[in-house]
Every structure is written in C-alpha cells, then in structure tokens.
Amino acid sequence: MPKIVRNPRIRDNIRIVDYNLYFNGTPERQTELMDWYERGEVIVLSNYRFDAGRKVIANTSFPNGTKKLRLHSAGLNHLDAPREREWGEVRQILNNDEAKVAEFEAAVAAANAELIRLVDGLFPRYRYTKRLCIYNLTEMLAINLHFDSPQHADISTQVRAFVNMDNFPRIWHVGQSLEEVVRDFYDEAGAAKLEGGHPRAFTRAMTQAAFGDRFESGARPWPRHSIAFRPGEVWFVYPNVTAHEVIYGRRLLDAVFMFEQDDLLNKERYLPTLVERFHAERRKATPNPE
Numbered sequence: 001m002p003k004i005v006r007n008p009r010i011r012d013n014i015r016i017v018d019y020n021l022y023f024n025g026t027p028e029r030q031t032e033l034m035d036w037y038e039r040g041e042v043i044v045l046s047n048y049r050f051d052a053g054r055k056v057i058a059n060t061s062f063p064n065g066t067k068k069l070r071l072h073s074a075g076l077n078h079l080d081a082p083r084e085r086e087w088g089e090v091r092q093i094l095n096n097d098e099a100k101v102a103e104f105e106a107a108v109a110a111a112n113a114e115l116i117r118l119v120d121g122l123f124p125r126y127r128y129t130k131r132l133c134i135y136n137l138t139e140m141l142a143i144n145l146h147f148d149s150p151q152h153a154d155i156s157t158q159v160r161a162f163v164n165m166d167n168f169p170r171i172w173h174v175g176q177s178l179e180e181v182v183r184d185f186y187d188e189a190g191a192a193k194l195e196g197g198h199p200r201a202f203t204r205a206m207t208q209a210a211f212g213d214r215f216e217s218g219a220r221p222w223p224r225h226s227i228a229f230r231p232g233e234v235w236f237v238y239p240n241v242t243a244h245e246v247i248y249g250r251r252l253l254d255a256v257f258m259f260e261q262d263d264l265l266n267k268e269r270y271l272p273t274l275v276e277r278f279h280a281e282r283r284k285a286t287p288n289p290e
C-alpha cells in the first residue's frame with residue numbers, strides 16, 4: 001500500500017483497488033475500472049507487487065539526461081518492433097558488457113511480459129494499437145505539477161500505467177482535475193484563442209497558467225495530495241486530465257497502451273472532445289458583445 005497524505009481541502013481522487021477483485025474481473029468490475037480511469041482518478045493496486053525483472057532493473061542506472069527509452073522485447077505483443085537505436089543506447093550505458101546486457105535484456109523481457117499481462121487483465125476491453133513499455137531509469141526531482149500534453153493526444157488515447165522499479169519510494173503530488181483548473185484559469189491562460197488547435201496546446205496553456213513552468217515546484221499555494229509509492233507498486237492515471245508532480249523518483253517503468261476514442265467507455269473523455277466542450281461551455285457562459 002502506498003503512504004498517502006490526503007489533503008482534505010480538495011476532492012479525494014485516489015482510489016485503492018484490490019488486484020484480486022479487478023484482475024480478470026467481472027464485466028461490472030471492468031466497467032468500474034474504466035470509468036474511474038477515464039475520469040482521471042489515481043488507481044493504485046493493492047495485494048499486488050511488481051517483482052518481474054525488478055531486482056536487476058533496480059540496480060541499473062541511466063546517466064542523468066538520458067531520454068526515456070522504449071525497450072521492447074522480441075516475441076511479446078507490443079505491436080511495435082524492438083528499436084535498435086534505443087537498445088544500442090542501453091548497450092553503451094552498460095559499457096557493452098555482454099553478461100550485463102544479457103541480464104538486463106532478460107529482466108526487461110520479464111518486466112514487459114508482466115506489464116502486458118497486468119494491463120490486459122485489468123483493462124481487457126480497450127483494443128490496443130500499441131503497447132509501449134518505456135523505461136526511465138534516471139533520477140527525477142521536483143517536476144512541477146502539470147497535465148501531460150503528448151503529441152499523439154489528437155489522434156488516440158491511452159491507458160497509462162506506472163511501475164516503481166526502484167527499491168526506494170517514488171514520491172508524487174496529485175492535484176486537481178483539468179475541469180477544475182479550466183474553471184479557474186481559462187481566461188488567464190488565454191485559452192479562447194487556442195480553439196481549433198492541437199489539444200496539447202490547451203493542456204500546456206492550462207499547466208502554465210495554473211502551476212507555472214517546470215521550475216516552480218511548490219512555488220504556488222495549490223492544495224495537493226502526497227503519495228509515496230512503494231517499491232514494486234503499480235498505479236494508473238490518465239495524466240492529461242489530472243495534475244501530477246514527481247517530487248522524487250529514480251526508476252520507472254511506464255506503460256503507454258494506445259487505443260482509439262471509440263473504445264472509451266465515456267467517449268466524451270477523449271481529450272480533443274473534452275477541450276472542445278470547455279471552449280463551447282465558455283462561449284455559452286460569455287454574453288456576446290453588443
């Protein structure tokens with residue numbers, strides 16, 4: 001179980017979900033989980049610990065500045081081939097030590113297989129077009145509150161799972177929803193002029209107006225929950241619609257399992273559709289100038 005300090009001044013959007021009830025769960029449980037996820041709740045698994053490959057990966061560090069690496073394994077259902085360039089970077093980081101490379105590759109293959117099993121078993125009704133397994137084994141500190149603003153936000157959506165692969169907690173802050181922030185910051189963000197643009201421009205503008213840039217961690221008096229995710233803990237969050245911040249963390253395995261808008265339980269939770277709705281609501285609320 002994670003260590004959580006819930007801030008009573010904001011809505012409680014953290015949900016602890018029992019792996020034994022929801023993995024290969026009934027259709028009702030599947031629906032519940034999809035609904036919570038799509039609404040932006042932080043879903044943390046209880047009665048589960050991710051151990052596949054973790055011993056080796058927790059002993060591997062990427063130098064600071066290393067980009068996140070998409071490390072896919074041959075023979076697994078990633079729907080995306082292993083990338084020679086990214087594996088080449090791993091070999092370089094491990095000084096081309098054959099034994100170390102082989103050990104790391106085996107750990108990654110075990111972790112990827114387990115992550116695919118887990119996400120497919122918890123969210124079996126999304127038809128994935130890609131199952132990306134992304135490794136960030138660098139040390140992260142004070143990434144300010146933000147909404148994720150991915151390039152692909154205008155063409156597909158995703159299940160996003162996070163695994164703490166370290167032997168030390170990963171510490172996050174979780175803030176409010178995009179809706180709540182839009183209500184307070186739409187005008188300040190100058191959002192009206194972004195109508196019709198890429199939805200990432202909208203989430204970026206909201207992040208900037210509400211929380212400031214990457215370096216303003218803790219600088220603004222925003223209420224937030226604090227969570228320390230234990231080693232081997234797994235959580236899910238739709239990061240485009242829930243503000244979150246990495247306070248500290250070292251080794252993360254990050255799943256981005258892509259799927260199409262049509263597979264959403266609540267189709268209006270698709271980011272481009274949400275953003276259109278925010279603009280439309282604002283137009284309705286603002287009287288036409290005489």
Ligand SMILES: [Fe+2]
Pocket residue numbers: 146147148239244
């Ligand atoms: Fe993020």
